[in-house]
Amino acid sequence: MHLSAMLDSVVRSAGRKEALVYRDRRWSYGEFGAAVRRTATVLREAGLEPGDRLAVMTYNTPAFLFAAFGAWLAGATLVPVNHKLRAAEVEHQLRHCGARLALVDQEIGERATGAAVGTRWLVSHPDAAVSEPPAGSFEALIAAAAEWEGEPGADSDIAQILYTSGTSGRPKGCVHTHRGIALTATYTAATLPLRRDERFLVCMPIWHASPLNNWAMGTLLLGGTVVLQREYEPRVMLETVQRERITAVFGAPIALIAPVQAVPDFEAYDLSSVRSWIYGAGPMDADTVRRLMKAYRSENFHQVYGMSEMGPVGASLSPGEQVEKAGSIGRGGMVGVDLRIVTQDGTDATAGRTGEIWLRSDTRMVGYLDDEKATEEAFVGGWYRSGDLGRVDEDGFVTVVDRLKDMIITGGENVASLEVEGVLRGHPDILDVAVVGRPHDQWGETVVAVVVPRGDAGPSLDELREWLEPRLARYKIPRELVLRAELPRTPSGKVTKHVLRSGPTG
DSSP states (O other): OOHHHHHHHHHHHSTTSEEEEETTEEEEHHHHHHHHHHHHHHHHHTTOOTTOEEEEEOSSSHHHHHHHHHHHHTTOEEEEOOTTOOHHHHHHHHHHHTOSEEEEEGGGHHHHHTSOSOOEEEEEOTTSOTTSOOTTSHHHHHHHOOOOOOOOOOTTSEEEEEEOOOTTSSOOEEEEEHHHHHHHHHHHHHHTTOOTTOEEEEOSOTTSHIIIIIIIHHHHHHTOEEEEOSSOOHHHHHHHHHHHTOOEEEEOHHHHHHHHHHOTTGGGSOOTTOSEEEEESSOOOHHHHHHHHHHHTOOOEEEEEEOGGGSSOEEEEOGGGTTTTTTEEEESOOTTOEEEEEOTTSSBOOTTOEEEEEEEOTTOOSEETTOHHHHHHHEETTEEEEEEEEEEOTTSEEEEEEEGGGOEEETTEEEOHHHHHHHHTTSTTEEEEEEEEEEETTTEEEEEEEEEESSSSOOOHHHHHHHHTTTSOGGGSOSEEEEOSSOOBOTTSOBOHHHHHHOTTO
8 A cells, every 4th residue: 555545544534533742742633634735735846756755854753754744645755864964974875865855854954954965955843833933944834835636656656765774884775665664564563563542652763764664654554643752862751651641662672771770760650551662673681671571560572673674574572472582583573574594505494503584575675776786685586685693492483693794703613792792791890782803813803892881990801701701602702802981873773883893992
């Protein structure tokens, strides 16, 4: 189904129901649908033609969703842009996708408009007074526009170009159709499952694949309510959950851990309305899960696994499996997804063996934008090669061992960086950690631990090695230790290990 047709259907069935909440502002489905049609008029009058690309660089604000659905109704393609990018990075992305028109939040406009491209910029003022939006602002243009009378296009039309997190280098653009995104939302809603009375808090950046396609789209598909938190902040998340009676929250593990650690009066907040605490972009060990369940007074934790190339869809770990199968991504694929673990000889891995995770679903991207070689390398027939190494246990559950590119080979031995990181996280003086390989003229590579200490000073290398001695084989124990104030991460929470490898002492 075309995403505009999906919205039209929900507007007809749930017109008076609350669709969108941003701070103290609220839109029913009828109001949201009308705003989208006025937005389509604004975009067409600004020069956006069917098949063009609209770049959107905003915080989690209503303008993002108005622009997305407005672009789709106008026959154009949405290109979400990371609001943290600098001008040169924005320029690369806009040139790569060929965006003719773009939308940016006023607060970050200078960074965006400084990009030396021939793109026309519309500017959003999301927090201006509703009654008097600044003249010429995106909101003022929408308020004054007539509703677009056009009809949705075909579900095979291109809906999005999603740029990857760039954990291994420069991001690539994943090209997705309307049908693929609609199925992503459908499979997600069926897997969790989401409900028609859902009040979903989107506090992770909405321009990222999962907050947008899994959670915002999945909630809107059912006629639930999307509550936007402008930007993630632990206390604001708790306040919003309590005030809006939120039923589901998604974030990277740190987004659920941080409130417990950083908000002194955490226990004072009423979080009882939440049915689903959802995390992705990395696993959590059993001890961490237990601590969070106790703190949040809930056992309803879900883990999801997927990637932008697949919509994202992949696998999920349900609440009853969180402790017993901690660290696993689940058993097989989620609804609508096939999952295989393929060994080097091309056979499916049996219990105890490791192989690459392959995924197959109708949600898969058309390909990488203008990169035929990378597209060919990513697929084998209908299967997407994730680049993640997974190990299968005796019950069929899969644990991500490492990224293929993150496996460290030292003295002929393979060291899974995720395994070493998992052990190191149990050290009482370590807050965060990443393990990478550094080239070594004798060993090929040597193991380096990049550590964020819990206090003012972390452990010394000798202390760390002594602590690890009974816990890891000697060849897996780091030979170098680097202390950092924080680890470089993508907006989805993944550590950018290529940054650490290029200069881990930085």
